[in-house]
Amino acid sequence: xxxxxxxxxxxxxxxxxxxxxxxxxxxxxxxxxxxxxxxxxxxxxxxxxxxxxxxxxxxxxxxxxxxxxxxxxxxxxxxxxxxxxxxxxxxxxxxxxxxxxxxxxxxxxxxxxxxxxxxxxxxxxxxxxxxxxxxxxxxxxxxxxx
Amino acid sequence: xxxxxxxxxxxxxxxxxxxxxxxxxxxxxxxxxxxxxxxxxxxxxxxxxxxxxxxxxxxxxxxxxxxxxxxxxxxxxxxxxxxxxxxxxxxxxxxxxxxxxxxxxxxxxxxxxxxxxxxxxxxxxxxxxxxxxxxxxxxxxxxxxxxxxxxxxxxxxxxxxxxxxxxxxxxxxxxxxxxxxxxxxxxxxxxxxxxxxxxxxxxxxxxxxxxxxxxxxxxxxxxxxxxxxxxxxxxxxxxxxxxxxxxxxxxxxxxxxxxxxxxxxxxxxxxxxxxxxxxxxxxxxxxxxxxxxxxxxxxxxxxxxx
Numbered sequence: 214x215x216x217x218x219x220x221x222x223x224x225x226x227x228x229x230x231x232x233x234x235x236x237x238x239x240x241x242x243x244x245x246x247x248x249x250x251x252x253x254x255x256x257x258x259x260x261x262x263x264x265x266x267x268x269x270x271x272x273x274x275x276x277x278x279x280x281x282x283x284x285x286x287x288x289x290x291x292x293x294x295x296x297x298x299x300x301x302x303x304x305x306x307x308x309x310x311x312x313x314x315x316x317x318x319x320x321x322x323x324x325x326x327x328x329x330x331x332x333x334x335x336x337x338x339x340x341x342x343x344x345x346x347x348x349x350x351x352x353x354x355x356x357x358x359x
Numbered sequence: 360x361x362x363x364x365x366x367x368x369x370x371x372x373x374x375x376x377x378x379x380x381x382x383x384x385x386x387x388x389x390x391x392x393x394x395x396x397x398x399x400x401x402x403x404x405x406x407x408x409x410x411x412x413x414x415x416x417x418x419x420x421x422x423x424x425x426x427x428x429x430x431x432x433x434x435x436x437x438x439x440x441x442x443x444x445x446x447x448x449x450x451x452x453x454x455x456x457x458x459x460x461x462x463x464x465x466x467x468x469x470x471x472x473x474x475x476x477x478x479x480x481x482x483x484x485x486x487x488x489x490x491x492x493x494x495x496x497x498x499x500x501x502x503x504x505x506x507x508x509x510x511x512x513x514x515x516x517x518x519x520x521x522x523x524x525x526x527x528x529x530x531x532x533x534x535x536x537x538x539x540x541x542x543x544x545x546x547x548x549x550x551x552x553x554x555x556x557x558x559x560x561x562x563x564x565x566x567x568x569x570x571x572x573x574x575x576x577x578x579x580x581x582x583x584x585x586x587x588x589x590x591x592x593x594x595x596x597x598x599x600x601x602x603x604x605x606x607x608x609x610x611x612x613x614x615x616x617x618x619x620x621x622x623x624x625x626x627x628x629x630x631x632x633x634x635x636x637x638x639x640x641x642x643x644x645x646x647x648x649x650x651x652x653x654x655x656x657x658x659x660x661x662x663x664x665x
Contacts, residue, residue, distance in 0.1 A: 223584035227433040230578070235429050236420040243419050253425060264432035303415035323374065323409050324416045341362060348367040354408045355370070355401050 230276050231263055237325075238280045244320040245288050247299040247308060255291065259283045281325075281335045285317065307357050311350050318343055319350035365392055373405045379541050380565050380597070410515025417512075488554040490613050490639075490648060494605050495632050497550060498650045501561055502601050509546035509561055519547045523558055530608035530645065534558040537604045537647070539661045555607045562602040569598035602651035602658075609646055614639055620655070625663035629655030638662070 238259060243252035262283060293313070299305045308316050314336070321332045329340045329347075336343070363371060368385070369392050375381045376393070392398050421429070501508045511522040516536060523534050531549055538544075542562035550557040573594045579587045619626040630637040638658045639648045649658045 223580060224433050226578060226580060226586075228430055232426070232430050235426065239421050239425075240416050240419050244416055249419075253421075256421075257428065260429045261432050301415070301419075303411070307412065307415070319412075320416065324413055344363060344371045345367065348363060348370040351370040351373055351405065354412065355373075355405050357408070 227264055231260070231280065234277050234280050235260065237277055238284050240324070241281050241317075241320055242284050242288065243301075244304070244308065244324070245285075245313060245317050246291075247301070247304055247316075249300065251291070255284055255287050258287050262287075277325075278331060278334055281321070285335055285337075288313070288317075307354065310353050310357075312346075314338070315346050315350040315353075318346040319354065322347055323351070323354070365389060369398065369401075373402060374409070376402050377406045377409075378543055378565060380567075407515055407517065410513055410518055414513065414515065414518055488552055488609075488613055490555075490605070490607070490646070491615075491630055491632070491637065493552065494603070494637065494648055494650050495634060497557075497559065497605075498601065498603050498635055501559075501603060505545060505561065505563075508548065510548040512546040514544050516544060519544065519560060522547050523549075528556055530606075531556060531558050534606045535645075535647070536560065537649070537662065539602060542602055555609055557605050557607045559606075560604045562604075563599040564602070566598040566600050570595040571598045572596075600652055602649065602653065605648040605650065607646055608644055610644060612641075612646075614646070620659070622659055622663060625659060627655070627659050627662070629659075631655075 235256065239252060239256050242255040242259075243249065246252040246255055259280070263280075299308070311319065317336055318332060318338075321327045321335055322329075327335070329343050332338075332343050333340050338346075365388070369376075369389055372381060372385060372389075375385070381389075386393070497508075506512075511519065513519055513522070516538060520536060523531055523536075526532055526549060537560065539562055542564045545561045545563050548559045548561070550559055573596050575592045575594070577590045577592055579590060581587055614628060615630075617628070619628050625640070627638045627640040630639065635650050635652060636655050636658065637648055637650045638655045639646060640662065641647065647662075649662065651658065653661075
């Protein structure tokens with residue numbers, strides 16, 4: 214759908230509801246991608262997709278869950294993110310030893326405060342795997358020197 | 360069924376240990392681990408590290424150009440500036456309304472106690488500040504809209520300390536932090552009543568066995584982008600109790616005068632309203648007030664460590 218075909222209500226929904234949560238989406242993307250450049254690439258791609266699709270986030274989802282789910286889908290299509298390229302010292306210290314899935318689970322649980330059932334919706338991973346990833350990432354969090 | 364060993368289960372549920380939400384069953388299975396002092400240390404390290412993680416992530420956000428680019432995907436740039444200035448005006452008006460309401464409550468408290476009413480919103484004579492009424496109001500507001508009312512959201516005492524250190528007011532900079540065991544630090548605020556500047560730290564605790572219903576209205580659109588009838592989603596969330604510590608400097612004692620309650624070396628003044636209990640304790644001209652639903656005796660026990 215081209216920009217010119219968007220209805221006024223659709224534009225209002227995009228600008229008012231989805232764009233208001235763009236910082237949240239960026240924070241999740243950055244904690245996964247580790248560099249600002251890569252995080253922006255993912256966020257821009259996600260919001261371009263939203264502006265074209267004008268989606269509702271899905272049955273029963275909050276807007277934020279829908280945004281994070283889209284960002285995660287786009288992250289999956291990217292090449293591996295290099296931890297040592299991060300310009301953020303805390304991210305390098307904390308996340309360097311974690312896999313992408315571990316970073317995502319830690320961010321969604323200990324930053325966004327989501328329960329495992331919601332993390333499952335965002336990442337499309339079974340809860341048993343989420344618990345294992347969370348355990349490992351928190352072990353790193355406790356033992357990291359940052 | 361979980362395939363995690365005991366140590367993995369510990370780390371997977373360490374947040375519940377910090378928040379006091381761990382179930383009896385889980386506590387039983389981790390009993391041996393939890394008795395080990397090194398694991399108690401890990402809980403504290405996790406609590407602080409989680410606070411640092413939250414600050415590190417929360418400090419990242421899109422700049423103005425990046426935000427405009429995102430907004431521009433759905434709208435020509437020429438339309439954005441007029442909508443932005445409308446938004447700035449709206450926020451400015453909202454802030455004016457909030458300041459008006461704060462002032463109105465303060466003046467209403469004075470009327471209730473039979474003090475003189477100030478006719479103007481910019482009074483020429485000094486307004487008397489009633490901390491008992493004001494802290495009741497502030498705590499109600501915190502309980503109703505914590506996300507909006509807390510200036511600095513953090514679970515880390517170190518970061519809250521740094522937040523207060525950034526204020527030039529020496530009474531805010533050097534405020535003595537209070538750390539009630541078993542309560543979760545939610546964040547800190549500085550409240551300016553003109554006649555007194557208050558440092559406030561807010562704590563919550565899960566009330567076991569109780570839930571609140573959060574109702575959220577969701578907007579949905581059809582394939583043509585037309586707004587459908589709104590849908591509401593109800594979510595059950597754990598109920599939380601609240602405890603707020605207020606601290607401020609005052610040349611005069613603004614509290615009712617009576618003999619304090621003394622427990623060991625700790626002296627305090629208990630108060631009660633229909634909503635909350637309070638205790639006040641002071642050293643020289645620094646006044647501290649705890650507000651919440653605990654009994655004054657329990658509050659005093661937290662403060663004195665008895």
